[in-house]
Amino acid sequence: xxxxxxxxxxxxxxxxxxxxGQGAPGLGQPPGGTIGQEEPKKEGVAEKAPKEPSQLPTxxxxxxxxxxxxxxxEMFTLDGYFRMRANWLNDxxxxxxxxxxxxxxxxxxxxxxxxxxxxxxxxxxxxSQACSSSIGTANMRVRLEPTIHLSENVALHMQxxxxxxLVLGSTPDGVTLDxxxxxxxxxxxxxxxxxxxxxxxxxxxxxxIRVKRAWADVTTPLGSIRFGRMPNQWGLGILANAGGxxxxxxxxxxxCDYGDNVDRFMVGTGVPGTPLRAAVxxxxxxxxxxxxxxxxxxxxxxxxxxxxxxxxxxxxxxxxLTHIDDPQDWNLAVREGRTxxxxxAYFVYRSQDFQATPLTLGEAETDATKAYQQRHSTVYIPDLxxxxxxxxxxxxxxxxxxxxxxxNLYDAAKPQWNIRQLGGVFKLDYLMVNDDLDLGxxxxxxxxxxxxxxxxxxxxxxxxxxxxxxxxxxxxxxTVSLTAFRFNFDYRIDLILFKxxxxxxxxxxYAKPSVRYNISxxxxxxxxAVLSGANVPVSTPGNAVMYGIELDGDVGYSNVKEGFFxxxxxxxxxxxxxxxxxxxxxxFRSEASPGASTAQTFQGRFVLKF
Numbered sequence: 001x002x003x004x005x006x007x008x009x010x011x012x013x014x015x016x017x018x019x020x021g022q023g024a025p026g027l028g029q030p031p032g033g034t035i036g037q038e039e040p041k042k043e044g045v046a047e048k049a050p051k052e053p054s055q056l057p058t059x060x061x062x063x064x065x066x067x068x069x070x071x072x073x074e075m076f077t078l079d080g081y082f083r084m085r086a087n088w089l090n091d092x093x094x095x096x097x098x099x100x101x102x103x104x105x106x107x108x109x110x111x112x113x114x115x116x117x118x119x120x121x122x123x124x125x126x127x128s129q130a131c132s133s134s135i136g137t138a139n140m141r142v143r144l145e146p147t148i149h150l151s152e153n154v155a156l157h158m159q160x161x162x163x164x165x166l167v168l169g170s171t172p173d174g175v176t177l178d179x180x181x182x183x184x185x186x187x188x189x190x191x192x193x194x195x196x197x198x199x200x201x202x203x204x205x206x207x208x209i210r211v212k213r214a215w216a217d218v219t220t221p222l223g224s225i226r227f228g229r230m231p232n233q234w235g236l237g238i239l240a241n242a243g244g245x246x247x248x249x250x251x252x253x254x255x256c257d258y259g260d261n262v263d264r265f266m267v268g269t270g271v272p273g274t275p276l277r278a279a280v281x282x283x284x285x286x287x288x289x290x291x292x293x294x295x296x297x298x299x300x301x302x303x304x305x306x307x308x309x310x311x312x313x314x315x316x317x318x319x320x321l322t323h324i325d326d327p328q329d330w331n332l333a334v335r336e337g338r339t340x341x342x343x344x345a346y347f348v349y350r351s352q353d354f355q356a357t358p359l360t361l362g363e364a365e366t367d368a369t370k371a372y373q374q375r376h377s378t379v380y381i382p383d384l385x386x387x388x389x390x391x392x393x394x395x396x397x398x399x400x401x402x403x404x405x406x407x408n409l410y411d412a413a414k415p416q417w418n419i420r421q422l423g424g425v426f427k428l429d430y431l432m433v434n435d436d437l438d439l440g441x442x443x444x445x446x447x448x449x450x451x452x453x454x455x456x457x458x459x460x461x462x463x464x465x466x467x468x469x470x471x472x473x474x475x476x477x478x479t480v481s482l483t484a485f486r487f488n489f490d491y492r493i494d495l496i497l498f499k500x501x502x503x504x505x506x507x508x509x510y511a512k513p514s515v516r517y518n519i520s521x522x523x524x525x526x527x528x529a530v531l532s533g534a535n536v537p538v539s540t541p542g543n544a545v546m547y548g549i550e551l552d553g554d555v556g557y558s559n560v561k562e563g564f565f566x567x568x569x570x571x572x573x574x575x576x577x578x579x580x581x582x583x584x585x586x587x588f589r590s591e592a593s594p595g596a597s598t599a600q601t602f603q604g605r606f607v608l609k610f
Contacts, residue, residue, distance in 0.1 A: 079145040081254050081609040084168075088602040090134040092500060095597030096581055104460050104501040104541075104579070108132050138168040143244070153220070159213035159231075159244070163198070164206065165257060171196050171203045213261055223269030232260040234320075234346045235385030235398040236425055238505075241488035248342075250327025254565070254607050256490040264318070275323050283316035289356055298362045311353045312372065319347045334389050335435065343386035350379040350404075377406030379419060392431040399424040402485060409468070421485035422447045423505075436518040440528075441511070442493065448507025448536035449483040460541055460579075462486060462503040484539075494530045494550050495571030496599050501579075507539060508532050508547065526554040534578050542580035542596075549574045565607040573599040 092105035111131040142162040149155050198204030215228030231242030243259025245252050268279035289312075291297050292305035307313065322344030325333075333340040355375045380403050387396040402421035409417050423446045430439045451469040474480055487505035492498070493512055498505050514528035532547040534540045540547075551574075556567035575596035 075149050077147045077149070079147070079610065080143045081252070081607055082140070082142045083254055083605065083607045084138065084140045085255075085606075086136075086138040086604045088134060088136050089500070090600040091597050092135075092496070092599050092601075093133075094501075094575055094579060094599060095133075095595075108135055139165050140168060141165055145244075153218065155217045157213070157215055157217065157230075158211065161210045161212060163208055164210055166198060166204070166208075171198050212259070215264075223267055225265075225267050227265045229261055229263050232262040232264075234383060235344070236396065236427070236491070238398055238423055238425055238487045238491050239381070239383050239400045240346070241490040243490040248324055248327070250331070252609070253490065254609060255492075255605065258489045260488065260490075266318075268320075271321075277320075277322050277324075279318075279320040281318040281320075283318055285314035285316040285350060286352075287313045294363060309354075309356075312356050314350060314352045316348060316350045318349075319345075321345045330389070334392075334394060334431070337391045339388075339390050341386070341388050344384075346383040346385070348379075348381040348383075350377075350381070352377045374408050375406050376408075377404065379404035392435075394429040394431070395427070397424070397426045400485070416479045418479060418481045420447075420481055420483045422483075423485040423487060438514075438516040440514040440516070442514070444487075444493065444505060444508070444510050444512075445535075446485045446487055446505045446508050447483050448485075448534060448539055449481065450536055450538050451484075460502050462506060494528075495552050495569060495601055495603065496573040497530070497532065497547060497550050501573075501599075507534050507536055509535055522558055524556050524558070526556070528552050537578065540578040542578045544577035544580070546576035547578045548576045548596075563609045565605075565609060567605050569601075569603040569605075571601045571603075575599070 089105070093103040093107050094105075096103045097111065098107055108131065141164050144160045144162070145158065146160075147155055147157050196203070198206075198208045200207050213229050213231060215226060215230035218225040231244060232240045233242035233246055233248070234240040235248070237246070240260050241256075241258075242261075243253060243256035263284040264281045266279055266281035268277060270277050287307045289309070290305045290307055292300075294308065296308075297303075297305060322342075324342045324344060325340060330340060330342070352375050354372050356372055381400065383398065383400045385396075385398040387394065389395075400421075400423045402419055404419040406417045406419070423444075425442065425444045427443075428441045431437070432439065468482070469480060484506055487498075489504050491505070493505065493510065498508070498510075502508075510530055510532035512528055512530045514526065516524060516526045518524045528551075530550040530552070532550075533545045534547060537543055537545050550571060552569065552571040554567055554569040556565070558565045575598070577595075579596040581596075
């Protein structure tokens with residue numbers, strides 16, 4: 001497999017050399033033209049020397065000094081944002097109590113079962129004033145995206161997050177009173193809390209500074225080369241979503257929490273004689289375990305780690321073919337009401353022979369080999385995207401399919417698993433009143449499957465639930481199909497149901513009419529309704545079709561010149577029968593109303609973008 005990968009890498013590296021004509025930046029990066037070379041001056045008859053002294057030739061110019069070329073452009077640029085968000089979440093557990101079977105959203109800690117209140121739990125806990133149905137929280141993030149321009153055609157990019165989604169007030173180290181006297185037993189308000197830097201594993205799940213991406217862009221006359229750990233963005237973002245800058249639409253998501261990264265070597269160039277651009281990439285989707293994770297590196301702190309096994313690597317190749325206009329040209333066509341068509345295809349091939357189950361850091365390789373299981377998985381992912389603007393009408397759509405197979409997900413007696421997943425989005429926008437009024441409609445689809453979540457009652461969030469069928473529910477030699485498609489976590493259509501309770505769009509068909517109106521140059525209002533239902537009702541908590549109706553509204557302030565943005569959002573979810581819990585499994589806060597209750601949220605945001 002390593003020989004195949006290096007051969008593919010060599011072919012990808014040489015592929016631009018067969019193209020003719022001037023190249024342009026590769027796909028998957030912010031668009032921009034290649035700086036062309038100045039046309040050389042033609043040879044001709046020598047000019048006569050001037051007769052007047054003022055016209056005599058001057059002394060020859062001095063040779064260029066070191067670094068002179070760097071003065072022609074900014075050598076260092078810094079982009080990014082600082083954000084703070086405050087959320088009030090009311091009844092996100094939909095009125096259900098977690099008695100070991102799970103709930104859609106975690107309850108407040110005072111609502112959990114307590115061993116000292118074993119008798120009549122619902123009376124002592126749910127009716128207690130200490131148990132609250134709402135949670136208030138606030139968080140922040142600083143994102144830095146520096147770029148070092150080594151020349152006009154060579155650049156190094158990075159992404160660094162500081163205090164990434166840090167919950168405000170979440171890292172207290174201790175309490176002090178009267179100049180440092182410890183007073184842990186004093187009531188709140190009497191003492192103050194010392195705040196410390198978040199430490200992974202101690203008071204935060206990750207480090208306070210996280211380097212997430214580092215990649216290089218090199219533009220040549222034959223094409224562009226891109227390599228490193230880079231953002232992965234395509235189409236509308238339902239499959240690959242960088243959670244930040246969108247190079248197709250020219251926008252930046254400052255409310256995203258995830259972001260797809262890919263370890264990639266990619267080349268891109270124009271297709272001769274056509275307006276199309278093509279890119280081919282070799283991806284390192286997974287290479288585990290490495291020497292730095294197991295015993296060989298137990299007592300080492302530097303050096304060059306290496307992959308310990310090739311057969312467990314996830315091999316991935318990506319191909320892109322597009323015709324995409326610069327975002328500024330597209331927006332100009334929309335404002336002028338002209339007709340413009342953009343489209344593209346994105347294809348991923350992925351395979352893996354063996355898989356290493358989770359390993360303990362620092363363990364010996366002899367123990368690690370026991371964890372290998374045969375997978376023989378192969379996955380094909382085609383993704384088609386396009387957009388069209390005609391006289392203030394804007395159409396945009398993306399369709400994705402995931403097809404493949406894998407073996408031995410649980411044991412050798414249940415070998416064959418088929419993957420058949422489909423997802424898609426269609427969007428329509430109509431601009432009116434000098435483009436200040438936008439009437440929109442979005443339709444979306446994500447296939448589902450028949451497998452119940454585990455546990456089977458209230459856990460519908462894909463981050464917490466086991467979305468695969470249990471081993472004892474599969475007959476020996478039975479062919480199983482995995483058909484539940486999941487949208488990318490950063491593709492969001494609402495504030496409550498899919499964003500928080502389910503975690504993403506899966507096993508659903510939805511319709512979202514919306515309206516946006518620019519009250520002024522800096523103040524805008526948005527409103528939307530989301531009606532959604534399950535494609536496979538048997539896998540929902542209530543074994544029914546309709547998820548519910550959600551109404552969301554937002555008022556936003558934007559000062560683009562100074563980079564300051566603020567907004568306030570409100571959402572309310574009216575759950576329907578698919579979100580009810582099966583009778584006899586769930587406990588309810590109110591026996592008189594056993595169905596799911598209404599959830600609400602207020603969300604505020606403040607952003608500085610630079």
